[in-house]
Amino acid sequence: MLSLIELGAVVSSAVFGILLARKNRLDFIGVFTVAFITAFAGGTLRDLFLDRQPLFWIANDHYAVIVFLLALASTLIPAKTSQVEAWLQIPDALGLGLFAIVGANHALEAGTSLFIASLMGVVTGTAGGAISDVTCNEVPRLFKATSLYATCAFAGCWSCFAVQLVLGRSDIALFVGIAVVVISRLVAIRLNICLPEHKATYNDANSSGKTVGN
Amino acid sequence: MLSLIELGAVVSSAVFGILLARKNRLDFIGVFTVAFITAFAGGTLRDLFLDRQPLFWIANDHYAVIVFLLALASTLIPAKTSQVEAWLQIPDALGLGLFAIVGANHALEAGTSLFIASLMGVVTGTAGGAISDVTCNEVPRLFKATSLYATCAFAGCWSCFAVQLVLGRSDIALFVGIAVVVISRLVAIRLNICLPEHKATYNDANSSGKTVGN
Amino acid sequence: MLSLIELGAVVSSAVFGILLARKNRLDFIGVFTVAFITAFAGGTLRDLFLDRQPLFWIANDHYAVIVFLLALASTLIPAKTSQVEAWLQIPDALGLGLFAIVGANHALEAGTSLFIASLMGVVTGTAGGAISDVTCNEVPRLFKATSLYATCAFAGCWSCFAVQLVLGRSDIALFVGIAVVVISRLVAIRLNICLPEHKATYNDANSSGKTVGN
Numbered sequence: 001m002l003s004l005i006e007l008g009a010v011v012s013s014a015v016f017g018i019l020l021a022r023k024n025r026l027d028f029i030g031v032f033t034v035a036f037i038t039a040f041a042g043g044t045l046r047d048l049f050l051d052r053q054p055l056f057w058i059a060n061d062h063y064a065v066i067v068f069l070l071a072l073a074s075t076l077i078p079a080k081t082s083q084v085e086a087w088l089q090i091p092d093a094l095g096l097g098l099f100a101i102v103g104a105n106h107a108l109e110a111g112t113s114l115f116i117a118s119l120m121g122v123v124t125g126t127a128g129g130a131i132s133d134v135t136c137n138e139v140p141r142l143f144k145a146t147s148l149y150a151t152c153a154f155a156g157c158w159s160c161f162a163v164q165l166v167l168g169r170s171d172i173a174l175f176v177g178i179a180v181v182v183i184s185r186l187v188a189i190r191l192n193i194c195l196p197e198h199k200a201t202y203n204d205a206n207s208s209g210k211t212v213g214n
Numbered sequence: 215m216l217s218l219i220e221l222g223a224v225v226s227s228a229v230f231g232i233l234l235a236r237k238n239r240l241d242f243i244g245v246f247t248v249a250f251i252t253a254f255a256g257g258t259l260r261d262l263f264l265d266r267q268p269l270f271w272i273a274n275d276h277y278a279v280i281v282f283l284l285a286l287a288s289t290l291i292p293a294k295t296s297q298v299e300a301w302l303q304i305p306d307a308l309g310l311g312l313f314a315i316v317g318a319n320h321a322l323e324a325g326t327s328l329f330i331a332s333l334m335g336v337v338t339g340t341a342g343g344a345i346s347d348v349t350c351n352e353v354p355r356l357f358k359a360t361s362l363y364a365t366c367a368f369a370g371c372w373s374c375f376a377v378q379l380v381l382g383r384s385d386i387a388l389f390v391g392i393a394v395v396v397i398s399r400l401v402a403i404r405l406n407i408c409l410p411e412h413k414a415t416y417n418d419a420n421s422s423g424k425t426v427g428n
Numbered sequence: 429m430l431s432l433i434e435l436g437a438v439v440s441s442a443v444f445g446i447l448l449a450r451k452n453r454l455d456f457i458g459v460f461t462v463a464f465i466t467a468f469a470g471g472t473l474r475d476l477f478l479d480r481q482p483l484f485w486i487a488n489d490h491y492a493v494i495v496f497l498l499a500l501a502s503t504l505i506p507a508k509t510s511q512v513e514a515w516l517q518i519p520d521a522l523g524l525g526l527f528a529i530v531g532a533n534h535a536l537e538a539g540t541s542l543f544i545a546s547l548m549g550v551v552t553g554t555a556g557g558a559i560s561d562v563t564c565n566e567v568p569r570l571f572k573a574t575s576l577y578a579t580c581a582f583a584g585c586w587s588c589f590a591v592q593l594v595l596g597r598s599d600i601a602l603f604v605g606i607a608v609v610v611i612s613r614l615v616a617i618r619l620n621i622c623l624p625e626h627k628a629t630y631n632d633a634n635s636s637g638k639t640v641g642n
Contacts, residue, residue, distance in 0.1 A: 029578045036547075044477070049258070051267040053479040061541045068543075113275045115282075119250075150243045263472070265481040327489045329496075333464070364457045 001171060002102055005178070006043075006056065007063075009098030013039040013128055014067045016091040018074045020132060023088070032071040034132050038095070039067050042127035046103045046120055050110040089189055092129065097181030100125030100153035101160055101174055114161055121157040122150050125181070152188065156181030215385060216316055219392070220257075220270065221277070223312030227253040227342055228281045230305040232288045234346060237302070246285040248346050252309070253281050256341035260317045260334055264324040303403055306343065311395030314339030314367035315374055315388055332371040339367040339395070366402065370395030429599060430530055433606070434471075434484065435491070437526030441467040441556055442495045444519040446502045448560060451516070460499040462560050466523070467495050470555035474531045474548055478538045517617055520557065525609030528553030528581040529588055529602055546585035553581040553609070580616065584609030 017038030021031040040057045047055045057063045103124025107117035126149060160177025164170060231252030235245040254271045261269045271277045317338025321331035340363060374391025378384055445466030449459040468485045475483045485491045531552025535545035554577060588605025592598055 029582075033578060048262055048476055049269055049272065055477055058477065058540055058544055061544050064543060064547060112272055115278060116272055116275050119278060150247060154243075262476055263483055263486065326486055329492060330486055330489050333492060364461060368457075 001174065002105060003060070005098050005174065006060075006102050009043075009095055009102060010039045010057075010063050011066065011070070012091040012098060013042075013095035014070050016088065016095050016129070017132060018071055019088050019091065022074065028071065028075050031074060032068060035067050035071050036064070038128040038132045039063070040128070041131045042099050042103065042124040045127050046106060046124040049120065049123070050107060050112075052106065052110070089186065093182045093185040093189075095128070096125045096149070096153055096185060097156060097178040099128070100156055100181055101177040104157040104160060104177075105170075105174070118154055118157040118161070122153045125153040126150055149185070152181050152185040155184060215388065216319060217274070219312050219388065220274075220316050223257075223309055223316060224253045224271075224277050225280065225284070226305040226312060227256075227309035228284050230302060230309055230343070231346060232285055233302050233305065236288065242285065242289050245288060246282060249281050249285050250278070252342040252346045253277070254342070255345045256313050256317065256338040259341050260320060260338040263334065263337070264321060264326075266320065266324070303400065307396045307399040307403075309342070310339045310363070310367055310399060311370060311392040313342070314370055314395055315391040318371040318374060318391075319384075319388070328375055332368055332375070335371040336364050336367045340364055363399070366395050366399040369398060429602065430533060431488070433526050433602065434488075434530050437471075437523055437530060438467045438485075438491050439494065439498070440519040440526060441470075441523035442498050444516060444523050444557070445560060446499055447516050447519070450502065456499065456503050459502060460496060463495050463499050464492070466556040466560045467491070468556070469559045470527050470531065470552040473555050474534060474552040477548065477551070478535060478540075480534065480538070517614065521610045521613040521617075523556070524553045524577070524581055524613060525584060525606040527556070528584055528609055529605040532585040532588060532605075533598075533602070542589055546582055546589070549585040550578050550581045554578055577613070580609050580613040583612060 014035040017035035018031055020038070021034040024030075026034065040063075043056050047053070100121040104117045104121030106124075107120035108114075112120065129149075156177045159180040160173045163176045164173035167173070228249040231249035232245055234252070235248040238244075240248065254277075257270050261267070314335040318331045318335030320338075321334035322328075326334065343363075370391045373394040374387045377390045378387035381387070442463040445463035446459055448466070449462040452458075454462065468491075471484050475481070528549040532545045532549030534552075535548035536542075540548065557577075584605045587608040588601045591604045592601035595601070
């Protein structure tokens with residue numbers, strides 16, 4: 001069950017990475033690299049943090065082949081940049097939800113506390129996208145006003161734990177957790193919801209002595 | 215003794231991360247994320263490099279709760295940006311010193327050479343802040359003219375080793391090492407000391423064929 | 429044999445890191461840090477991913493001393509920035525080739541599939557330079573038009589596997605693999621070859637709602 005969800009997470013994240021790379025007009029290797037990072041970075045951190053060896057993409061070596069073929073296929077399909085932008089959100093939300101819930105459950109299996117497990121879910125869900133963003137020199141989505149990015153992953157993990165505790169059914173718990181992440185994320189983007197006190201004044205390089213004006 | 219110092223290091227670094235995030239006007243999740251990265255990234259790298267499992271923040275799962283509560287408390291306290299700037303230096307220097315000395319001693323316990331142990335101290339002390347900076351798209355403090363950042367951590371580790379060798383008292387060695395880092399760092403900031411040959415001309419993106427003018 | 433090549437890879441990458449840092453006019457600690465990251469980041473990721481402990485630069489603790497001495501020596505030699513630029517390419521290509529082939533072979537020894545091993549070669553070869561670039565706030569070479577950076581490493585790994593399969597001589601295979609990477613990389617730079625569909629329009633920070641114009 002978890003490995004089926006993981007496969008879905010890899011595909012969603014890879015598609016998101018490919019679209020992001022296409023938006024930035026990277027060449028084939030760039031597209032593959034961004035897809036690879038987006039699909040595997042979060043789970044790799046989780047596996048390293050929990051000492052799960054071999055890593056999930058080394059144990060399942062068809063994952064890398066799938067990402068490679070997806071990247072290859074994408075170069076054959078022409079796409080307008082503006083269209084790409086609109087489609088970015090769905091694989092992004094799916095990848096976030098699937099990876100977050102898988103990550104949290106792997107952490108619980110490894111015997112961590114619930115709080116640590118939920119953080120591991122957030123790391124697994126968000127790290128891929130965040131590292132891709134840093135790599136492309138964008139401000140990571142984690143810190144953008146429109147996001148509720150980590151928040152959705154966090155809420156989904158706790159929903160999953162709650163359903164598991166109340167009903168004792170892990171399959172329903174997984175499904176509810178994923179649904180909470182994906183739906184809350186898409187709604188947050190659509191309604192432009194954000195937490196208070198965020199005005200996105202990012203400082204450039206030599207900001208040491210600078211006072212940020214109100 | 216080491217774990218008491220580690221607790222202090224986590225709190226100092228988390229406070230620094232919170233202030234840095236407040237300076238950048240991030241929302242609650244952003245504040246928590248930056249605090250989390252600043253407090254745990256250095257030690258996580260150290261634990262991965264030395265194969266210490268479980269990671270220190272998974273073994274001590276109250277650390278993450280403390281960081282969470284600190285981030286939560288900080289959102290209730292209003293603060294002017296200019297005041298925050300002045301207060302950033304103290305938790306920064308403390309976190310650097312405490313983490314560097316803990317990191318170097320963990321490396322020695324794992325049987326590395328003194329030189330590797332001092333580098334591990336520098337990594338543990340500086341990685342959290344450096345990754346936070348990169349995440350916020352600032353030039354990492356490591357590379358700023360006013361810093362002597364890594365240098366202070368390096369000097370503190372060797373002071374700690376020297377005292378340990380001469381006096382054979384590990385508690386005094388730890389204390390001296392931490393004091394050397396914190397004091398030298400604060401003095402370097404105050405007096406604006408820096409190593410020679412640093413003019414901070416960072417190049418922007420498409421610099422491949424460009425010749426930097428003198 | 430592999431450890432001799434690894435030593436060459438460390439020296440080449442360190443020299444590249446030192447030149448990059450000198451180009452950016454960093455002070456001694458900055459030079460050492462960039463050299464250290466460039467020389468050790470790729471191999472560290474490989475060792476973590478393959479669960480090889482202790483890490484190669486902890487097991488061979490003279491590597492770090494060599495990097496330190498190279499960085500120290502470099503500060504004694506004055507150099508013009510424009511000259512540095514021209515010399516950057518050779519240690520860069522050498523470090524890429526040596527690390528990529530060593531990384532791929534370590535992965536094969538650890539029992540991965542050929543495809544995963546070639547990816548591990550690419551990671552080992554490119555990660556050091558990519559992380560250095562991100563640290564210095566440049567767009568990573570991986571994503572630059574003139575690169576064929578990852579492509580060269582990828583081709584070299586597969587050349588190495590092919591020679592190994594056909595001739596069954598691992599020493600010739602290593603040599604051919606390295607030669608393919610280094611030569612193809614230098615030729616790609618000289619002739620300014622790049623894969624199609626790359627126009628390098630990187631978006632700045634607040635790009636969420638923006639449509640990239642053609």
